[in-house]
Amino acid sequence: MRELVYQRATVIFALLVMITGYSFWLTAGHGGAGLHEARSIVWTQVIFLAFLKVRWVLLDFMELRSAPTKLRLLFEAWVIGVAACLILTTWLV
Amino acid sequence: MVASEAISRPTAVGTAMRRVPGEPGIWIFVLLDMTIFAEMFGIFAWYRAENSELFRASQGAVNPLYGLIYTLLLLSSSWCVVMAVSAARKGSTALSSEFVLWGLGFGAAFAVIKFFEYAGKFSAGITPLTNEFFMFYFVMTVVHLLHASVGLGVLLYMRKQILALPQRAPVDSSRGMRMIEVSAIYWHMVDLLWIVLFALFYLKG
Amino acid sequence: MRPDENLGLDRRLEQLGAWSGIAWVVICGGGFGATGLLPVWAASTKPAALAAHLSDIKYQILIGMAVVLFGGVTFLMTWSLTMGYQIKKYANPSPLVFYVIVFVGLIGAIDGMIEGVIASAMAFRVDTLPPDTTQLIFDLIWFLFLIPWAPFMLCQLLAGFAILSEQNTGVMFPRWLAYVSFWAGALEVFCTSSVFYYHGPFSYNGLVTFWVPGASYFIWVLVFAVVQVRGWKNVKDGVPTSADVEPDVAPAVGPRVGRTDADRVRVEASVGI
Numbered sequence: 001m002r003e004l005v006y007q008r009a010t011v012i013f014a015l016l017v018m019i020t021g022y023s024f025w026l027t028a029g030h031g032g033a034g035l036h037e038a039r040s041i042v043w044t045q046v047i048f049l050a051f052l053k054v055r056w057v058l059l060d061f062m063e064l065r066s067a068p069t070k071l072r073l074l075f076e077a078w079v080i081g082v083a084a085c086l087i088l089t090t091w092l093v
Numbered sequence: 094m095v096a097s098e099a100i101s102r103p104t105a106v107g108t109a110m111r112r113v114p115g116e117p118g119i120w121i122f123v124l125l126d127m128t129i130f131a132e133m134f135g136i137f138a139w140y141r142a143e144n145s146e147l148f149r150a151s152q153g154a155v156n157p158l159y160g161l162i163y164t165l166l167l168l169s170s171s172w173c174v175v176m177a178v179s180a181a182r183k184g185s186t187a188l189s190s191e192f193v194l195w196g197l198g199f200g201a202a203f204a205v206i207k208f209f210e211y212a213g214k215f216s217a218g219i220t221p222l223t224n225e226f227f228m229f230y231f232v233m234t235v236v237h238l239l240h241a242s243v244g245l246g247v248l249l250y251m252r253k254q255i256l257a258l259p260q261r262a263p264v265d266s267s268r269g270m271r272m273i274e275v276s277a278i279y280w281h282m283v284d285l286l287w288i289v290l291f292a293l294f295y296l297k298g
Numbered sequence: 299m300r301p302d303e304n305l306g307l308d309r310r311l312e313q314l315g316a317w318s319g320i321a322w323v324v325i326c327g328g329g330f331g332a333t334g335l336l337p338v339w340a341a342s343t344k345p346a347a348l349a350a351h352l353s354d355i356k357y358q359i360l361i362g363m364a365v366v367l368f369g370g371v372t373f374l375m376t377w378s379l380t381m382g383y384q385i386k387k388y389a390n391p392s393p394l395v396f397y398v399i400v401f402v403g404l405i406g407a408i409d410g411m412i413e414g415v416i417a418s419a420m421a422f423r424v425d426t427l428p429p430d431t432t433q434l435i436f437d438l439i440w441f442l443f444l445i446p447w448a449p450f451m452l453c454q455l456l457a458g459f460a461i462l463s464e465q466n467t468g469v470m471f472p473r474w475l476a477y478v479s480f481w482a483g484a485l486e487v488f489c490t491s492s493v494f495y496y497h498g499p500f501s502y503n504g505l506v507t508f509w510v511p512g513a514s515y516f517i518w519v520l521v522f523a524v525v526q527v528r529g530w531k532n533v534k535d536g537v538p539t540s541a542d543v544e545p546d547v548a549p550a551v552g553p554r555v556g557r558t559d560a561d562r563v564r565v566e567a568s569v570g571i
Binding site (some may be wrong): 017027053090 | 110111112113114120124127128131134135138139141142143145149157158160161164165168169171172174175176179180183185188274277278281282284285288289291292296297
Binding site for chain 2 (some may be wrong): 472473474475476477478480481484485487488491494495498499500505506510
Protein backbone atom coordinates (compact mmCIF):
# COMPACT_ATOMS: atom_id res chain seq x y z
CA MET A 1 0.00 0.00 0.00
CA ARG A 2 2.79 2.34 0.95
CA GLU A 3 4.65 1.82 -2.31
CA LEU A 4 1.41 2.52 -4.11
CA VAL A 5 0.87 5.85 -2.38
CA TYR A 6 4.49 6.98 -2.65
CA GLN A 7 4.40 7.90 -6.29
CA ARG A 8 4.51 11.05 -8.33
CA ALA A 9 0.73 11.35 -8.49
CA THR A 10 0.52 11.75 -4.72
CA VAL A 11 3.05 14.58 -4.77
CA ILE A 12 1.03 16.18 -7.55
CA PHE A 13 -2.14 15.78 -5.51
CA ALA A 14 -0.53 17.57 -2.61
CA LEU A 15 0.58 20.37 -4.93
CA LEU A 16 -2.92 20.66 -6.39
CA VAL A 17 -4.43 20.97 -2.94
CA MET A 18 -1.88 23.60 -1.92
CA ILE A 19 -2.47 25.69 -5.00
CA THR A 20 -6.22 25.40 -4.46
CA GLY A 21 -5.76 26.69 -0.96
CA TYR A 22 -3.48 29.47 -2.12
CA SER A 23 -5.92 30.73 -4.77
CA PHE A 24 -8.68 30.62 -2.19
CA TRP A 25 -6.58 32.71 0.14
CA LEU A 26 -5.77 35.15 -2.68
CA THR A 27 -9.41 35.85 -3.31
CA ALA A 28 -11.60 34.95 -0.40
CA GLY A 29 -8.93 35.05 2.29
CA HIS A 30 -7.71 38.23 3.98
CA GLY A 31 -10.85 38.20 6.12
CA GLY A 32 -13.06 37.55 3.13
CA ALA A 33 -11.95 40.69 1.34
CA GLY A 34 -9.47 39.12 -1.03
CA LEU A 35 -6.60 41.02 -2.48
CA HIS A 36 -7.04 44.68 -3.14
CA GLU A 37 -5.24 44.49 -6.41
CA ALA A 38 -6.90 45.37 -9.64
CA ARG A 39 -9.45 42.81 -10.78
CA SER A 40 -7.45 42.08 -13.89
CA ILE A 41 -4.38 41.16 -11.90
CA VAL A 42 -6.30 38.85 -9.60
CA TRP A 43 -8.07 37.25 -12.56
CA THR A 44 -4.74 36.68 -14.31
CA GLN A 45 -3.29 34.98 -11.26
CA VAL A 46 -6.38 32.87 -10.67
CA ILE A 47 -6.55 31.69 -14.28
CA PHE A 48 -2.84 31.01 -14.42
CA LEU A 49 -3.00 28.89 -11.28
CA ALA A 50 -6.12 27.07 -12.46
CA PHE A 51 -4.51 26.06 -15.73
CA LEU A 52 -1.33 25.05 -13.96
CA LYS A 53 -3.50 22.62 -12.02
CA VAL A 54 -5.26 21.49 -15.20
CA ARG A 55 -1.90 20.78 -16.78
CA TRP A 56 -0.82 18.63 -13.85
CA VAL A 57 -4.04 16.65 -13.97
CA LEU A 58 -3.46 16.06 -17.67
CA LEU A 59 0.16 15.08 -17.37
CA ASP A 60 0.24 13.12 -14.14
CA PHE A 61 -3.26 11.89 -13.44
CA MET A 62 -4.18 11.21 -17.06
CA GLU A 63 -0.65 10.04 -17.81
CA LEU A 64 0.02 12.27 -20.78
CA ARG A 65 3.58 12.70 -19.58
CA SER A 66 4.39 9.25 -20.91
CA ALA A 67 2.07 9.41 -23.90
CA PRO A 68 3.19 9.95 -27.50
CA THR A 69 4.55 13.44 -27.82
CA LYS A 70 2.01 14.65 -30.36
CA LEU A 71 -0.88 13.77 -28.09
CA ARG A 72 0.73 15.51 -25.16
CA LEU A 73 1.53 18.62 -27.18
CA LEU A 74 -2.07 18.84 -28.38
CA PHE A 75 -3.27 19.15 -24.82
CA GLU A 76 -0.46 21.45 -23.77
CA ALA A 77 -1.58 23.68 -26.62
CA TRP A 78 -5.14 23.57 -25.31
CA VAL A 79 -3.98 24.59 -21.85
CA ILE A 80 -1.87 27.46 -23.07
CA GLY A 81 -4.35 28.61 -25.69
CA VAL A 82 -7.41 28.65 -23.46
CA ALA A 83 -5.58 30.21 -20.52
CA ALA A 84 -4.20 32.91 -22.79
CA CYS A 85 -7.63 33.69 -24.25
CA LEU A 86 -9.20 33.95 -20.81
CA ILE A 87 -6.46 36.15 -19.45
CA LEU A 88 -6.53 38.37 -22.52
CA THR A 89 -10.24 39.14 -22.16
CA THR A 90 -9.62 41.00 -18.95
CA TRP A 91 -6.89 43.14 -20.51
CA LEU A 92 -8.23 43.77 -23.98
CA VAL A 93 -12.01 43.97 -23.69
CA MET B 94 3.84 2.81 -13.59
CA VAL B 95 4.05 -0.25 -15.78
CA ALA B 96 4.88 0.81 -19.30
CA SER B 97 4.88 -0.83 -22.72
CA GLU B 98 1.96 -2.90 -23.79
CA ALA B 99 0.84 -4.62 -26.96
CA ILE B 100 -0.82 -1.48 -28.30
CA SER B 101 2.23 0.75 -28.12
CA ARG B 102 3.44 2.09 -31.42
CA PRO B 103 6.90 3.60 -31.09
CA THR B 104 6.87 7.10 -32.43
CA ALA B 105 10.60 7.70 -32.55
CA VAL B 106 13.93 6.41 -31.30
CA GLY B 107 13.96 6.30 -27.54
CA THR B 108 10.19 6.64 -27.29
CA ALA B 109 9.39 2.97 -27.64
CA MET B 110 7.92 3.03 -24.17
CA ARG B 111 5.39 5.78 -24.95
CA ARG B 112 1.87 4.53 -25.16
CA VAL B 113 -1.55 6.09 -25.48
CA PRO B 114 -3.24 5.80 -22.09
CA GLY B 115 -6.56 4.00 -22.40
CA GLU B 116 -7.29 4.07 -26.11
CA PRO B 117 -7.24 6.77 -28.80
CA GLY B 118 -11.02 7.17 -28.82
CA ILE B 119 -11.25 8.50 -25.28
CA TRP B 120 -8.71 11.20 -26.14
CA ILE B 121 -10.79 12.25 -29.12
CA PHE B 122 -13.77 12.52 -26.79
CA VAL B 123 -11.79 14.42 -24.16
CA LEU B 124 -10.35 16.87 -26.67
CA LEU B 125 -13.72 17.54 -28.28
CA ASP B 126 -15.51 17.95 -24.95
CA MET B 127 -12.79 20.18 -23.54
CA THR B 128 -13.06 22.30 -26.67
CA ILE B 129 -16.77 22.85 -26.13
CA PHE B 130 -16.13 23.83 -22.53
CA ALA B 131 -13.32 26.09 -23.68
CA GLU B 132 -15.81 27.83 -25.94
CA MET B 133 -18.08 28.42 -22.97
CA PHE B 134 -15.18 29.57 -20.78
CA GLY B 135 -14.22 32.05 -23.48
CA ILE B 136 -17.73 33.41 -23.94
CA PHE B 137 -18.08 33.74 -20.16
CA ALA B 138 -14.79 35.60 -19.91
CA TRP B 139 -15.90 37.95 -22.67
CA TYR B 140 -19.23 38.69 -20.98
CA ARG B 141 -17.40 39.16 -17.70
CA ALA B 142 -15.13 41.73 -19.24
CA GLU B 143 -18.05 43.53 -20.88
CA ASN B 144 -20.21 43.53 -17.75
CA SER B 145 -17.62 43.63 -15.01
CA GLU B 146 -19.71 45.46 -12.44
CA LEU B 147 -22.69 43.15 -12.80
CA PHE B 148 -20.48 40.06 -12.65
CA ARG B 149 -18.56 41.31 -9.65
CA ALA B 150 -21.73 42.14 -7.78
CA SER B 151 -23.41 38.84 -8.68
CA GLN B 152 -20.39 36.86 -7.60
CA GLY B 153 -21.02 38.24 -4.14
CA ALA B 154 -23.97 35.86 -3.93
CA VAL B 155 -21.73 32.86 -4.62
CA ASN B 156 -20.12 31.35 -1.56
CA PRO B 157 -16.48 30.52 -2.29
CA LEU B 158 -16.40 27.97 0.49
CA TYR B 159 -18.67 25.71 -1.55
CA GLY B 160 -16.21 25.98 -4.41
CA LEU B 161 -13.29 25.08 -2.17
CA ILE B 162 -15.09 22.02 -0.84
CA TYR B 163 -16.09 20.86 -4.33
CA THR B 164 -12.54 21.24 -5.59
CA LEU B 165 -11.02 19.34 -2.68
CA LEU B 166 -13.61 16.60 -3.09
CA LEU B 167 -12.93 16.15 -6.78
CA LEU B 168 -9.17 16.35 -6.41
CA SER B 169 -9.30 13.68 -3.71
CA SER B 170 -11.61 11.63 -5.86
CA SER B 171 -9.21 11.84 -8.79
CA TRP B 172 -6.28 10.85 -6.61
CA CYS B 173 -8.20 7.79 -5.45
CA VAL B 174 -8.87 6.87 -9.07
CA VAL B 175 -5.16 7.18 -9.89
CA MET B 176 -4.38 4.88 -6.98
CA ALA B 177 -7.05 2.49 -8.21
CA VAL B 178 -5.44 2.26 -11.64
CA SER B 179 -2.00 1.71 -10.13
CA ALA B 180 -3.31 -0.98 -7.83
CA ALA B 181 -5.11 -2.69 -10.69
CA ARG B 182 -1.91 -2.77 -12.70
CA LYS B 183 -0.17 -4.50 -9.84
CA GLY B 184 -2.94 -7.05 -9.63
CA SER B 185 -4.22 -5.79 -6.26
CA THR B 186 -7.81 -5.82 -7.43
CA ALA B 187 -9.40 -5.68 -3.97
CA LEU B 188 -7.42 -2.58 -3.04
CA SER B 189 -8.10 -1.08 -6.44
CA SER B 190 -11.81 -1.61 -6.04
CA GLU B 191 -11.72 0.04 -2.64
CA PHE B 192 -9.99 3.09 -4.05
CA VAL B 193 -12.67 3.36 -6.73
CA LEU B 194 -15.35 3.25 -4.07
CA TRP B 195 -13.67 6.09 -2.22
CA GLY B 196 -13.46 8.01 -5.47
CA LEU B 197 -17.12 7.32 -6.05
CA GLY B 198 -17.93 8.47 -2.54
CA PHE B 199 -16.15 11.79 -2.96
CA GLY B 200 -17.85 12.23 -6.33
CA ALA B 201 -21.27 11.50 -4.91
CA ALA B 202 -20.64 13.98 -2.08
CA PHE B 203 -19.87 16.58 -4.74
CA ALA B 204 -23.22 15.94 -6.40
CA VAL B 205 -25.18 15.97 -3.15
CA ILE B 206 -23.67 19.22 -1.91
CA LYS B 207 -24.45 20.77 -5.31
CA PHE B 208 -28.12 20.21 -4.72
CA PHE B 209 -27.91 22.01 -1.40
CA GLU B 210 -26.11 24.91 -3.03
CA TYR B 211 -28.65 25.18 -5.85
CA ALA B 212 -31.52 24.91 -3.40
CA GLY B 213 -30.01 27.74 -1.40
CA LYS B 214 -29.82 29.88 -4.51
CA PHE B 215 -33.41 29.19 -5.50
CA SER B 216 -34.72 29.96 -2.06
CA ALA B 217 -32.86 33.25 -2.22
CA GLY B 218 -34.70 33.94 -5.46
CA ILE B 219 -31.68 33.40 -7.68
CA THR B 220 -32.37 31.40 -10.82
CA PRO B 221 -30.76 30.86 -14.23
CA LEU B 222 -32.91 33.76 -15.46
CA THR B 223 -31.81 36.27 -12.81
CA ASN B 224 -29.05 37.86 -14.86
CA GLU B 225 -26.27 36.96 -17.28
CA PHE B 226 -23.79 35.95 -14.60
CA PHE B 227 -26.22 33.45 -13.17
CA MET B 228 -27.16 32.27 -16.64
CA PHE B 229 -23.56 31.16 -17.11
CA TYR B 230 -23.24 29.96 -13.54
CA PHE B 231 -26.23 27.63 -13.71
CA VAL B 232 -25.86 26.40 -17.30
CA MET B 233 -22.17 25.64 -16.98
CA THR B 234 -22.26 24.08 -13.56
CA VAL B 235 -25.34 22.01 -14.42
CA VAL B 236 -23.75 20.73 -17.62
CA HIS B 237 -20.68 19.87 -15.56
CA LEU B 238 -22.86 18.17 -12.95
CA LEU B 239 -24.41 16.08 -15.72
CA HIS B 240 -20.91 15.07 -16.80
CA ALA B 241 -20.06 14.23 -13.20
CA SER B 242 -23.23 12.19 -12.80
CA VAL B 243 -22.38 10.18 -15.90
CA GLY B 244 -18.92 9.91 -14.36
CA LEU B 245 -20.33 8.19 -11.29
CA GLY B 246 -21.76 5.57 -13.61
CA VAL B 247 -18.43 5.31 -15.37
CA LEU B 248 -16.71 4.73 -12.01
CA LEU B 249 -19.16 1.95 -11.23
CA TYR B 250 -18.34 0.41 -14.60
CA MET B 251 -14.64 0.84 -13.82
CA ARG B 252 -15.08 -1.06 -10.59
CA LYS B 253 -16.84 -3.87 -12.41
CA GLN B 254 -13.93 -4.13 -14.82
CA ILE B 255 -11.47 -4.18 -11.92
CA LEU B 256 -13.28 -7.00 -10.19
CA ALA B 257 -13.15 -8.99 -13.42
CA LEU B 258 -9.36 -8.75 -13.66
CA PRO B 259 -7.10 -11.68 -12.80
CA GLN B 260 -5.93 -11.49 -9.21
CA ARG B 261 -2.46 -10.93 -7.89
CA ALA B 262 -0.54 -11.00 -11.15
CA PRO B 263 0.77 -7.92 -12.95
CA VAL B 264 -1.89 -7.16 -15.52
CA ASP B 265 -1.09 -6.61 -19.16
CA SER B 266 -3.09 -4.43 -21.49
CA SER B 267 -6.10 -6.64 -21.79
CA ARG B 268 -9.34 -5.08 -22.85
CA GLY B 269 -10.37 -4.86 -19.20
CA MET B 270 -7.31 -2.87 -18.18
CA ARG B 271 -7.75 -0.59 -21.15
CA MET B 272 -11.34 0.22 -20.20
CA ILE B 273 -10.23 0.86 -16.63
CA GLU B 274 -7.82 3.47 -17.89
CA VAL B 275 -10.49 4.92 -20.20
CA SER B 276 -12.86 5.29 -17.26
CA ALA B 277 -10.18 6.98 -15.16
CA ILE B 278 -9.36 9.39 -17.95
CA TYR B 279 -13.03 10.43 -18.22
CA TRP B 280 -13.22 11.03 -14.50
CA HIS B 281 -10.04 13.11 -14.49
CA MET B 282 -11.54 15.20 -17.27
CA VAL B 283 -14.53 15.91 -15.04
CA ASP B 284 -12.10 17.01 -12.31
CA LEU B 285 -10.06 19.18 -14.64
CA LEU B 286 -13.14 20.97 -16.01
CA TRP B 287 -14.24 21.67 -12.45
CA ILE B 288 -10.86 23.23 -11.64
CA VAL B 289 -11.55 25.87 -14.28
CA LEU B 290 -15.18 26.39 -13.23
CA PHE B 291 -13.99 26.90 -9.64
CA ALA B 292 -11.68 29.63 -10.85
CA LEU B 293 -14.34 31.32 -12.98
CA PHE B 294 -17.23 31.35 -10.54
CA TYR B 295 -15.99 30.87 -7.00
CA LEU B 296 -12.77 32.85 -6.84
CA LYS B 297 -13.71 36.44 -6.64
CA GLY B 298 -11.62 38.73 -8.74
CA MET C 299 -35.17 -12.55 -60.16
CA ARG C 300 -32.02 -14.53 -59.51
CA PRO C 301 -30.90 -14.52 -55.85
CA ASP C 302 -27.53 -12.96 -56.63
CA GLU C 303 -29.19 -10.13 -58.59
CA ASN C 304 -31.19 -9.19 -55.53
CA LEU C 305 -28.07 -9.38 -53.44
CA GLY C 306 -26.26 -7.13 -55.90
CA LEU C 307 -28.93 -4.45 -55.60
CA ASP C 308 -28.82 -4.61 -51.84
CA ARG C 309 -25.03 -4.32 -51.77
CA ARG C 310 -25.14 -1.41 -54.18
CA LEU C 311 -27.69 0.39 -52.03
CA GLU C 312 -25.57 -0.25 -48.97
CA GLN C 313 -22.64 1.43 -50.63
CA LEU C 314 -24.76 4.32 -51.88
CA GLY C 315 -26.40 4.68 -48.49
CA ALA C 316 -23.05 5.45 -46.95
CA TRP C 317 -22.41 8.10 -49.59
CA SER C 318 -25.86 9.55 -48.94
CA GLY C 319 -24.64 10.64 -45.52
CA ILE C 320 -22.06 12.85 -47.14
CA ALA C 321 -24.69 14.00 -49.62
CA TRP C 322 -26.97 14.91 -46.75
CA VAL C 323 -24.37 17.04 -45.03
CA VAL C 324 -23.58 18.87 -48.24
CA ILE C 325 -27.13 19.28 -49.50
CA CYS C 326 -28.89 19.96 -46.22
CA GLY C 327 -26.08 22.12 -44.88
CA GLY C 328 -25.68 23.87 -48.19
CA GLY C 329 -29.42 24.31 -48.59
CA PHE C 330 -29.74 25.79 -45.12
CA GLY C 331 -26.84 28.09 -45.80
CA ALA C 332 -28.38 29.17 -49.10
CA THR C 333 -31.61 30.22 -47.43
CA GLY C 334 -29.92 33.24 -45.90
CA LEU C 335 -31.36 32.21 -42.54
CA LEU C 336 -27.86 31.67 -41.14
CA PRO C 337 -26.64 33.14 -38.90
CA VAL C 338 -29.98 32.93 -37.19
CA TRP C 339 -31.49 36.15 -35.95
CA ALA C 340 -32.05 36.39 -32.22
CA ALA C 341 -35.37 35.55 -30.61
CA SER C 342 -35.32 39.00 -29.08
CA THR C 343 -35.49 40.70 -32.49
CA LYS C 344 -38.46 43.02 -32.90
CA PRO C 345 -41.07 41.22 -35.03
CA ALA C 346 -41.33 44.01 -37.58
CA ALA C 347 -37.58 44.03 -38.19
CA LEU C 348 -37.52 40.26 -38.50
CA ALA C 349 -40.45 40.20 -40.91
CA ALA C 350 -38.83 42.90 -43.04
CA HIS C 351 -35.58 40.93 -43.19
CA LEU C 352 -37.37 37.69 -44.06
CA SER C 353 -39.31 39.48 -46.75
CA ASP C 354 -36.04 40.65 -48.26
CA ILE C 355 -34.70 37.11 -48.46
CA LYS C 356 -38.02 35.49 -49.31
CA TYR C 357 -36.92 33.76 -52.50
CA GLN C 358 -33.62 32.69 -51.01
CA ILE C 359 -35.55 30.95 -48.26
CA LEU C 360 -37.92 29.27 -50.69
CA ILE C 361 -35.18 28.00 -52.95
CA GLY C 362 -32.88 26.95 -50.12
CA MET C 363 -35.68 25.09 -48.38
CA ALA C 364 -36.62 23.36 -51.61
CA VAL C 365 -33.08 22.02 -51.66
CA VAL C 366 -33.31 20.99 -48.00
CA LEU C 367 -36.61 19.22 -48.62
CA PHE C 368 -35.24 17.43 -51.64
CA GLY C 369 -31.94 16.14 -50.29
CA GLY C 370 -32.01 17.04 -46.66
CA VAL C 371 -34.94 14.84 -45.84
CA THR C 372 -34.39 12.01 -48.30
CA PHE C 373 -30.73 11.50 -47.64
CA LEU C 374 -31.01 11.65 -43.88
CA MET C 375 -33.49 8.85 -44.20
CA THR C 376 -31.33 6.76 -46.52
CA TRP C 377 -28.22 7.33 -44.46
CA SER C 378 -29.93 6.49 -41.18
CA LEU C 379 -31.31 3.27 -42.61
CA THR C 380 -27.92 2.28 -44.01
CA MET C 381 -26.20 3.21 -40.78
CA GLY C 382 -28.57 1.04 -38.80
CA TYR C 383 -28.20 -1.80 -41.29
CA GLN C 384 -24.41 -1.63 -41.16
CA ILE C 385 -24.28 -1.35 -37.38
CA LYS C 386 -26.34 -4.50 -37.25
CA LYS C 387 -24.22 -6.27 -39.85
CA TYR C 388 -20.74 -5.22 -38.78
CA ALA C 389 -20.84 -3.99 -35.18
CA ASN C 390 -23.57 -5.61 -33.15
CA PRO C 391 -26.49 -7.75 -34.35
CA SER C 392 -28.91 -6.47 -31.70
CA PRO C 393 -32.31 -6.01 -33.35
CA LEU C 394 -33.30 -3.38 -30.80
CA VAL C 395 -30.33 -1.16 -31.57
CA PHE C 396 -31.27 -1.49 -35.22
CA TYR C 397 -34.87 -0.55 -34.60
CA VAL C 398 -33.96 2.49 -32.53
CA ILE C 399 -31.60 3.76 -35.21
CA VAL C 400 -34.22 3.23 -37.91
CA PHE C 401 -36.96 4.93 -35.87
CA VAL C 402 -34.77 7.89 -34.96
CA GLY C 403 -33.77 8.22 -38.59
CA LEU C 404 -37.45 8.46 -39.41
CA ILE C 405 -38.04 11.05 -36.68
CA GLY C 406 -35.12 13.07 -37.98
CA ALA C 407 -36.39 12.97 -41.53
CA ILE C 408 -39.92 13.99 -40.52
CA ASP C 409 -38.56 16.71 -38.25
CA GLY C 410 -36.49 18.08 -41.10
CA MET C 411 -39.45 17.84 -43.42
CA ILE C 412 -41.66 19.85 -41.10
CA GLU C 413 -38.93 22.48 -40.65
CA GLY C 414 -38.64 22.83 -44.41
CA VAL C 415 -42.37 23.02 -44.97
CA ILE C 416 -42.93 25.53 -42.19
CA ALA C 417 -40.07 27.71 -43.34
CA SER C 418 -41.42 27.65 -46.86
CA ALA C 419 -44.93 28.56 -45.72
CA MET C 420 -43.51 31.38 -43.60
CA ALA C 421 -41.66 32.85 -46.56
CA PHE C 422 -44.65 32.25 -48.82
CA ARG C 423 -46.86 34.47 -46.68
CA VAL C 424 -44.33 36.82 -45.11
CA ASP C 425 -45.70 39.85 -46.93
CA THR C 426 -49.24 39.43 -45.67
CA LEU C 427 -48.96 37.88 -42.22
CA PRO C 428 -48.72 40.02 -39.06
CA PRO C 429 -45.05 40.18 -38.02
CA ASP C 430 -45.80 38.59 -34.63
CA THR C 431 -47.13 35.53 -36.39
CA THR C 432 -44.19 35.42 -38.73
CA GLN C 433 -41.89 35.50 -35.74
CA LEU C 434 -43.69 32.62 -34.10
CA ILE C 435 -43.27 30.52 -37.23
CA PHE C 436 -39.64 31.57 -37.33
CA ASP C 437 -39.27 30.38 -33.73
CA LEU C 438 -40.88 27.08 -34.72
CA ILE C 439 -38.21 26.37 -37.31
CA TRP C 440 -35.44 26.57 -34.72
CA PHE C 441 -37.34 24.82 -31.97
CA LEU C 442 -38.01 21.93 -34.36
CA PHE C 443 -34.32 21.81 -35.07
CA LEU C 444 -33.28 21.91 -31.43
CA ILE C 445 -35.71 20.81 -28.80
CA PRO C 446 -36.70 17.28 -29.87
CA TRP C 447 -33.11 16.29 -29.24
CA ALA C 448 -33.56 13.32 -26.93
CA PRO C 449 -34.15 10.54 -29.48
CA PHE C 450 -31.10 11.67 -31.39
CA MET C 451 -28.98 11.40 -28.28
CA LEU C 452 -30.34 7.91 -27.72
CA CYS C 453 -29.43 6.91 -31.26
CA GLN C 454 -25.92 8.33 -30.92
CA LEU C 455 -25.35 6.60 -27.58
CA LEU C 456 -26.64 3.25 -28.79
CA ALA C 457 -24.54 3.42 -31.93
CA GLY C 458 -21.57 4.08 -29.68
CA PHE C 459 -22.35 1.16 -27.39
CA ALA C 460 -22.83 -1.12 -30.38
CA ILE C 461 -19.43 -0.13 -31.72
CA LEU C 462 -17.73 -0.70 -28.38
CA SER C 463 -19.40 -4.07 -27.90
CA GLU C 464 -17.49 -7.34 -27.93
CA GLN C 465 -19.01 -8.42 -31.23
CA ASN C 466 -17.57 -5.53 -33.18
CA THR C 467 -14.52 -6.76 -35.06
CA GLY C 468 -13.76 -3.26 -36.21
CA VAL C 469 -13.99 -4.22 -39.86
CA MET C 470 -16.24 -1.24 -40.62
CA PHE C 471 -16.55 0.80 -37.45
CA PRO C 472 -13.41 1.65 -35.45
CA ARG C 473 -13.74 2.08 -31.72
CA TRP C 474 -12.91 5.76 -31.78
CA LEU C 475 -16.13 6.39 -33.73
CA ALA C 476 -18.05 5.29 -30.64
CA TYR C 477 -16.39 8.02 -28.62
CA VAL C 478 -17.26 10.61 -31.26
CA SER C 479 -20.86 9.38 -31.05
CA PHE C 480 -20.83 9.74 -27.26
CA TRP C 481 -19.53 13.28 -27.60
CA ALA C 482 -22.18 14.22 -30.14
CA GLY C 483 -24.85 12.65 -27.94
CA ALA C 484 -23.69 14.51 -24.84
CA LEU C 485 -23.87 17.86 -26.60
CA GLU C 486 -27.55 17.48 -27.40
CA VAL C 487 -28.45 18.59 -23.88
CA PHE C 488 -27.53 22.16 -24.74
CA CYS C 489 -30.65 22.40 -26.88
CA THR C 490 -32.86 22.59 -23.80
CA SER C 491 -31.88 26.10 -22.79
CA SER C 492 -33.20 27.55 -26.05
CA VAL C 493 -36.72 27.86 -24.67
CA PHE C 494 -35.61 29.93 -21.69
CA TYR C 495 -33.45 32.61 -23.26
CA TYR C 496 -34.27 35.22 -25.88
CA HIS C 497 -30.70 36.24 -26.61
CA GLY C 498 -27.17 35.26 -25.71
CA PRO C 499 -25.17 32.07 -26.09
CA PHE C 500 -27.89 29.80 -24.72
CA SER C 501 -30.76 31.03 -26.84
CA TYR C 502 -31.85 29.43 -30.09
CA ASN C 503 -29.40 31.39 -32.15
CA GLY C 504 -26.70 31.20 -29.50
CA LEU C 505 -23.06 30.43 -30.03
CA VAL C 506 -23.50 27.50 -27.72
CA THR C 507 -27.07 26.32 -27.98
CA PHE C 508 -27.46 26.55 -31.74
CA TRP C 509 -23.97 26.04 -33.06
CA VAL C 510 -22.70 23.35 -30.69
CA PRO C 511 -25.41 20.70 -31.05
CA GLY C 512 -26.18 21.87 -34.57
CA ALA C 513 -22.66 21.70 -35.91
CA SER C 514 -21.79 18.59 -33.91
CA TYR C 515 -24.72 16.68 -35.40
CA PHE C 516 -23.58 17.49 -38.93
CA ILE C 517 -19.99 16.65 -37.99
CA TRP C 518 -21.11 13.36 -36.50
CA VAL C 519 -23.01 12.34 -39.61
CA LEU C 520 -20.12 13.41 -41.84
CA VAL C 521 -17.49 11.54 -39.84
CA PHE C 522 -19.70 8.45 -39.66
CA ALA C 523 -20.41 8.53 -43.40
CA VAL C 524 -16.73 8.98 -44.27
CA VAL C 525 -15.90 5.97 -42.11
CA GLN C 526 -18.59 3.97 -43.88
CA VAL C 527 -17.38 5.01 -47.31
CA ARG C 528 -13.77 4.21 -46.51
CA GLY C 529 -14.73 0.97 -44.82
CA TRP C 530 -16.56 -0.29 -47.87
CA LYS C 531 -13.39 -1.74 -49.37
CA ASN C 532 -13.10 -4.06 -46.37
CA VAL C 533 -16.58 -5.47 -46.75
CA LYS C 534 -17.51 -5.34 -50.39
CA ASP C 535 -16.30 -8.86 -51.05
CA GLY C 536 -17.95 -10.24 -47.95
CA VAL C 537 -16.07 -10.58 -44.67
CA PRO C 538 -17.06 -12.00 -41.30
CA THR C 539 -19.67 -9.70 -39.87
CA SER C 540 -20.86 -9.39 -36.30
CA ALA C 541 -23.42 -12.13 -36.98
CA ASP C 542 -20.63 -14.54 -37.82
CA VAL C 543 -18.55 -13.77 -34.75
CA GLU C 544 -19.18 -15.97 -31.76
CA PRO C 545 -20.01 -13.78 -28.83
CA ASP C 546 -17.74 -14.32 -25.87
CA VAL C 547 -19.42 -16.75 -23.51
CA ALA C 548 -16.86 -16.56 -20.70
CA PRO C 549 -16.84 -13.51 -18.44
CA ALA C 550 -13.96 -11.11 -18.88
CA VAL C 551 -11.48 -12.99 -16.74
CA GLY C 552 -8.07 -13.88 -17.98
CA PRO C 553 -6.72 -13.47 -21.47
CA ARG C 554 -9.26 -13.17 -24.22
CA VAL C 555 -9.38 -16.35 -26.27
CA GLY C 556 -9.18 -16.04 -30.02
CA ARG C 557 -8.87 -12.30 -30.37
CA THR C 558 -5.82 -10.45 -29.18
CA ASP C 559 -4.94 -6.83 -29.13
CA ALA C 560 -2.54 -7.48 -31.98
CA ASP C 561 -5.48 -8.64 -34.09
CA ARG C 562 -7.43 -5.58 -33.12
CA VAL C 563 -4.58 -3.29 -34.04
CA ARG C 564 -4.26 -5.06 -37.38
CA VAL C 565 -7.95 -4.65 -38.09
CA GLU C 566 -7.88 -1.02 -37.01
CA ALA C 567 -4.91 -0.37 -39.24
CA SER C 568 -6.73 -1.92 -42.16
CA VAL C 569 -9.66 0.43 -41.81
CA GLY C 570 -7.37 3.37 -41.84
CA ILE C 571 -7.25 4.70 -38.31
